[in-house]
Amino acid sequence: MSNNSISAAAASVAATASLNQAAPERGRTQWSTRLAFILAATGSAVGLGNIWKFPYITGENGGGAFVLLYLGCIALIGIPLLMAEIMIGRRGKQSPPDAMKALAIEAGVSPRWQIVGWVGVITGFVLLSFYLVVAGWAVAYIFNAGGGAFAGASSDEIGGLFGSLVGDPLASTLWGSLVLAITATIVIKGVKLGLERAVTIMMPGLLLILLILVGYSMTTGQFAHGFEFMFSPDFSKLTGTSVLVALGHAFFSLSLAGGGMMTYGSYLPKQVSLGRTVLTIGLLDTLVALIAGLAIFPIVFANGLEPGAGPGLIFVTLPLAFGQMPFGQLVGVLFFIMLSFAALTSAISLLEPAVSWLTEKRGFSRLKAGLLTSAGIWLLSLGSVFSFNIWEEHKLYGKTFFDVLDYLTSGWIMPLSGLAMAVFTGWIMTKAATRDELGEGLGHRVWHFLIRYIVPVGILLIFLNAIGVL
Ligand code: PHE
Numbered sequence: 518m519s520n521n522s523i524s525a526a527a528a529s530v531a532a533t534a535s536l537n538q539a540a541p542e543r544g545r546t547q548w549s550t551r552l553a554f555i556l557a558a559t560g561s562a563v564g565l566g567n568i569w570k571f572p573y574i575t576g577e578n579g580g581g582a583f584v585l586l587y588l589g590c591i592a593l594i595g596i597p598l599l600m601a602e603i604m605i606g607r608r609g610k611q612s613p614p615d616a617m618k619a620l621a622i623e624a625g626v627s628p629r630w631q632i633v634g635w636v637g638v639i640t641g642f643v644l645l646s647f648y649l650v651v652a653g654w655a656v657a658y659i660f661n662a663g664g665g666a667f668a669g670a671s672s673d674e675i676g677g678l679f680g681s682l683v684g685d686p687l688a689s690t691l692w693g694s695l696v697l698a699i700t701a702t703i704v705i706k707g708v709k710l711g712l713e714r715a716v717t718i719m720m721p722g723l724l725l726i727l728l729i730l731v732g733y734s735m736t737t738g739q740f741a742h743g744f745e746f747m748f749s750p751d752f753s754k755l756t757g758t759s760v761l762v763a764l765g766h767a768f769f770s771l772s773l774a775g776g777g778m779m780t781y782g783s784y785l786p787k788q789v790s791l792g793r794t795v796l797t798i799g800l801l802d803t804l805v806a807l808i809a810g811l812a813i814f815p816i817v818f819a820n821g822l823e824p825g826a827g828p829g830l831i832f833v834t835l836p837l838a839f840g841q842m843p844f845g846q847l848v849g850v851l852f853f854i855m856l857s858f859a860a861l862t863s864a865i866s867l868l869e870p871a872v873s874w875l876t877e878k879r880g881f882s883r884l885k886a887g888l889l890t891s892a893g894i895w896l897l898s899l900g901s902v903f904s905f906n907i908w909e910e911h912k913l914y915g916k917t918f919f920d921v922l923d924y925l926t927s928g929w930i931m932p933l934s935g936l937a938m939a940v941f942t943g944w945i946m947t948k949a950a951t952r953d954e955l956g957e958g959l960g961h962r963v964w965h966f967l968i969r970y971i972v973p974v975g976i977l978l979i980f981l982n983a984i985g986v987l
Pocket of ligand 1: 771
């Protein structure tokens with residue numbers, strides 16, 4: 518692997534130039550090394566999805582059987598699609614809609630395929646609107662932890678603390694706005710700046726604290742119970758939509774179909790091997806989620822809490838651990854700082870696609886593009902803030918505004934774009950083109966088989982199951 522970014526850039530400009538005339542400008546940003554890309558992509562993948570969402574949906578869907586479904590979705594659908602998405606970005610070398618369009622033209626099909634890119638950009642926008650609300654809670658908890666609010670507190674007191682944060686529309690809005698402002702500032706300055714360093718320091722730190730928490734969980738006397746809950750499958754505990762939720766979460770957690778991975782792929786030099794890179798990202802992402810679950814469920818059982826408590830699960834269980842363990846105040850502050858960083862590196866990848874499109878196609882400055890998109894996202898985020906307070910009772914089919922956005926994006930829109938990307942890369946792009954990107958050999962053959970048959974059929978079957986046909 519060459520670290521020479523100049524030759525990398527030259528190689529990719531040459532590759533781009535041969536792709537088609539609509540190919541973009543020279544001098545497009547590039548990751549300086551393979552590691553920079555791995556870090557950015559891992560930063561995008563690892564976030565609230567792993568630590569906040571995975572445990573709470575595992576709790577809501579009965580544990581082990583759901584975890585097994587999730588792992589199956591990651592291995593058979595998520596990882597092949599992650600390769601496909603990054604590959605589209607790298608070969609197209611533009612923002613998602615234009616990358617899709619360029620490849621469609623290359624393959625001799627309708628440029629309308631760019632809709633898939635559009636859906637990615639819009640999904641990123643919508644996801645960020647509720648993501649930043651939860652990230653705001655994580656930031657607020659840095660201060661709760663630092664102020665000693667958890668020390669010796671009972672589960673009721675900690676539940677009350679969470680309730681008063683999310684129940685206060687102003688506080689939630691302010692914390693969320695802070696997250697958005699930081700995200701937008703970094704995106705406006707250019708994603709490469711600082712991202713690499715933030716991920717290098719924060720990611721190992723986060724893993725370390727999660728392991729410390731697992732250590733604490735082992736002292737609660739309920740570790741075996743938590744372990745069994747996560748890993749002993751009982752299929753009777755699955756609910757009607759569990760399979761769809763597992764699939765949707767594989768997308769959410771790997772940052773698939775949100776435009777971010779395609780955009781990051783477009784900054785990736787040609788000679789980096791995609792197969793190994795994507796496997797590394799997928800493994801790390803899964804590992805973090807499983808460790809988070811192992812830290813949380815024993816605490817849930819030791820304190821007589823409800824595994825299916827919903828989005829507040831980590832904000833109620835982990836503070837209990839911090840309140841009881843030695844140096845809990847310090848560990849708690851560090852944990853929420855790192856969680857906030859993990860959320861931030863994901864949020865950046867949710868904003869970048871829209872900004873990259875506006876700057877490339879509309880000629881906006883990054884500042885103008887960043888401000889405009891942030892304003893829209895901020896407005897939409899109010900709906901999610903209000904879902905936990907003044908709009909709590911306004912429900913559609915039993916779901917709040919926040920739940921609806923989450924369900925529509927993760928449950929339907931992202932898997933649908935995944936289906937389209939699988940059809941596009943498996944059936945429309947030529948084998949020569951995908952081989953050119955992914956390399957020859959067994960790896961490519963396995964990928965090609967999965968993306969052609971297993972991914973589309975798997976997604977279709979899960980959809981049929983969700984609408985009750987299967
Ligand atoms: N993968 C991120 C997480 O788990 C969320 C995300 C989804 C980021 C889609 C980008 C695109 O927190």
